[in-house]
Amino acid sequence: MPKTTAGRLGCVGLIVVMLGGCVGGLLLGGIVNENAEMPAISLAAEKLQLPFELPLLGHGLPNTFPATWLTMLILIVLAVVGTRKMEMVPGRLQNFVETLVETFYGFIEGVAGDKTRMFFPLIATFFFFILVANWMGLLPGFGSIGVWEEHHGHAVLVPFLRAANADLNTTIALAIVSVAATQYFGLRTQGLKYLRKFFTVRGKAIYERPINLFVGALELISEFIKIVSFSFRLFGNIFAGEVLLIVMAFLAAFIASLPFMGLELFVGLVQALIFSMLSLVFFMMATVSHDEHGGH
């Protein structure tokens, strides 16, 4: 609870506004609006028609594209403005940025130990990018403001913005970066010895050699499965959240959506945490030599 009178008044005011919105929505729109048409839910990102042609993309720009760039813009501006005038006694914004970074640094340090400095930049970028992208997708305007277009005789709303991770292309890109970085860190710390994990014909006894070859092949397959699992988990969770919110908004506007908004905030945080944590685990596993584990 806020301690000042103004803070308390603000809290009460916020609640009153929200309740007023609910009641007003009920009176104006009705719980079940029979004229409301369910928006078309599209698995792929909708294409915005551009008046000019882009290289590789043509005339259609996926609507997750602006959302991705907006996320990057927010993060870059926050980082630049927050660290532009660094002072020993930090100002408000610098303090905020420092708190975020320090908290996450301490969080990673508990898992990565002395390798934190090597992994932190990439892991933190994953975390904050996914977190901001997920939470931004819940803001009003995402998925609701757009242009009407004609598709197979139906008028379909093509929104200008769509949560960045509700597009499989974004999550596959993130997954490829993560898995490629795993190989990079492995090669950097262990040298060519790292490749022994995948291709090996050595073994104590003769009969162990084909088994080790098979195990190496398994490791190679699981690297590719990692890309798929990384991307599908993130995409599935965020896209399912979008669909859930749309369905709830059209079942009973204002009231039913509210708890699910809270749920989606939680899911967005947990997914960002899981993605960065898993990347960290894989980085750790790639940088620890195989021989250090009692010949396993």
Added chain:
Amino acid sequence: MQKWRNLVKQQDVRDMSYGCALASQVGLVIALPTLIGLSVGYWLDMRLDTLPWIALALTAVGAVLGPVIAYRWVTTAMRHRFPPREQVEQAEEGNQD
């Protein structure tokens, strides 16, 4: 703010997110090889006109590989996070010298 920082630094939250990551990965790693085997097999079948044999075979291969990969993954990941007691003691002795 200090309170929140202490909360995040707690071992419990870290272990919880580690467990979440581990569990969600295990589920997918068991399921995905089967699906990948099925789709690759179906694609090959379509090209070679041998439906359904390659699809069946690759699905079976995927169904066997999935749990094996998951088992290997969980054992190695847990060993990294919670090393066996002897290793911890060895490392501690090494630090003292």
